[in-house]
Amino acid sequence: PKMGRKLLPEELLITTGSSQVIDLLCWALLDRGDWVICEEPTFLGATGTMYNHGARFLTVPCDSEGMKVELLPDLIERALASGNRIKFIYTIVNFHNPLGCDLSLERRKRLLEIASTYGIMILEDDPYGWVRFEGEEIQSLFSMDEQGLVVFASSFSKILAPGTRVAWCAGNSEIIRKMAVFKQGTDTCTSVVVQAIVWEYCRLGHLDSFLPRIVSHYRDKRDGMEAALQKYMPAERVSWQKPKGGFFYWISAPGIPAEELLKRAVEKKVAFVPGEAFYPTGTGGRDDFRMCFTFASPEMTDLGVEKLGEAISEFE
Numbered sequence: 001p002k003m004g005r006k007l008l009p010e011e012l013l014i015t016t017g018s019s020q021v022i023d024l025l026c027w028a029l030l031d032r033g034d035w036v037i038c039e040e041p042t043f044l045g046a047t048g049t050m051y052n053h054g055a056r057f058l059t060v061p062c063d064s065e066g067m068k069v070e071l072l073p074d075l076i077e078r079a080l081a082s083g084n085r086i087k088f089i090y091t092i093v094n095f096h097n098p099l100g101c102d103l104s105l106e107r108r109k110r111l112l113e114i115a116s117t118y119g120i121m122i123l124e125d126d127p128y129g130w131v132r133f134e135g136e137e138i139q140s141l142f143s144m145d146e147q148g149l150v151v152f153a154s155s156f157s158k159i160l161a162p163g164t165r166v167a168w169c170a171g172n173s174e175i176i177r178k179m180a181v182f183k184q185g186t187d188t189c190t191s192v193v194v195q196a197i198v199w200e201y202c203r204l205g206h207l208d209s210f211l212p213r214i215v216s217h218y219r220d221k222r223d224g225m226e227a228a229l230q231k232y233m234p235a236e237r238v239s240w241q242k243p244k245g246g247f248f249y250w251i252s253a254p255g256i257p258a259e260e261l262l263k264r265a266v267e268k269k270v271a272f273v274p275g276e277a278f279y280p281t282g283t284g285g286r287d288d289f290r291m292c293f294t295f296a297s298p299e300m301t302d303l304g305v306e307k308l309g310e311a312i313s314e315f316e
Contacts, residue, residue, distance in 0.1 A: 041098055
């Protein structure tokens with residue numbers, strides 16, 4: 001359903017984790033000094049890989065419905081007028097990392113229109129889309145793409161086990177062929193043994209039967225963190241959006257530097273990721289931070305959020 005149609009073999013590439021999709025697409029498309037458009041904030045692992053390939057970033061702010069795509073035409077026009085080469089748009093469409101929001105259907109359609117107008121490819125990164133707790137599934141960009149501009153990436157890491165390091169991407173046969181050539185020079189191929197294990201697990205129906213349990217398990221953990229935030233966070237100082245799926249909460253605490261808060265939280269044996277790390281231009285996130293709810297038990301989450309609330313209360 002996410003793909004919108006049955007894929008041809010030449011439109012599919014198995015990779016060693018979804019991070020390799022980003023790396024291979026950069027090898028296939030980027031020259032040093034080229035530009036990538038992305039949300040800000042966004043996943044630091046992705047922009048780190050792009051940066052290592054010499055990418056520069058044009059960033060678009062987000063709200064509760066994801067990337068503000070209405071800002072793209074002006075951003076693109078100004079970049080092109082300055083002689084800049086824009087190679088692709090990077091977006092996390094479902095349960096954004098770190099924001100936790102979805103890119104709305106209306107904005108997805110508009111994003112495709114804009115990409116088509118300017119002939120810019122899109123990397124649709126969707127590692128969390130299978131972990132939906134509530135709400136209707138939103139059509140993928142790939143399923144609506146009629147011009148072969150979208151490369152869709154997803155992974156078994158979030159729905160089977162992180163250690164499998166098996167992911168996949170789908171796109172037009174030309175870009176997949178180029179990525180496959182670079183993959184041969186990177187690791188030859190993703191472990192055939194691990195691929196066979198994943199294939200057999202899926203063939204026997206275990207993933208289909210187990211996925212609802214995974215989603216339920218993570219939903220309970222999300223609900224536990226939500227309850228703890230409601231109980232311990234000072235509402236007048238802290239705000240957040242309850243994610244409908246995925247792994248993360250994005251917490252905004254105006255006037256409280258996240259780096260300083262982290263130092264005090266660690267003293268109480270609580271940790272999070274300060275927001276500045278998610279801003280590739282280094283221009284935001286000072287008073288924001290990301291928290292993951294999928295690892296700790298509900299009891300530990302409750303205790304951790306309580307301690308974090310105490311750390312926040314220490315700031316005048």
